[in-house]
Amino acid sequence: MWKTPVLIVNFKLYKSGVGEKALELARILDKVSKERGVSIIAAVNTFDAYRIKNEVKIPVILQHADAVEFGAHTGRINVELAREYNLDGLLINHSERMLKISDIDFLIQKSKDLNMVSVVCANNSRVAGALAFLEPDFIAMEPPELIGGNVSVSTAKPEAIVETIEAVKSVRNIPVLVGAGIKNGKDVRKAIELGAEGVLVASGVVKAKDPEMALNDLIGGMM
């Protein structure tokens, strides 16, 4: 398991987060993680995952996997395959890739069986509390309406962070991450002060003019 606080960078399908650019960005994450001694995790698309995994030391996770075993499934990817390519874990149920509860359960259990880290996303505190019963390694709460914007979850919805932590911890002691609109160290610090054990960031790093500078600013809020 990763040392907290953690910073997960979700590359999504941004043009600046795929192909050569993804590799370049992953190398920056790797460098900053080493320099600053903090856990940075790259959540990358399936095409780029294998190559990136072979080029960096930081954990590399998939943004999604399907709840299927090996077999007759067209256009799908499963957890076993991610394991075979040495990936470290999975984002599960991101609000841009929501799943039904039985699939979320399948993916968490499969990750456990294969020693991979599961980060399950929730769109609000109630869902986060419910997902705690499935015992993922991390729960990440991201209000969908704030994703990709310039107002962070820590600024717009501090109460949602507190409620999420309460809801999750009343079920099980699972670390809670938060994300959406996080752009700088101040946003991160506030989230951590409210009890979050890390953050998820996408556009603030992937679309930044200078991703290294953006990362160093974000990490300032974790220290």
Ligand SMILES: O=C(CO)COP(=O)(O)O
């Ligand atoms: O969805 C997110 C991370 O998974 C957050 O996205 P933004 O950082 O762009 O708001």
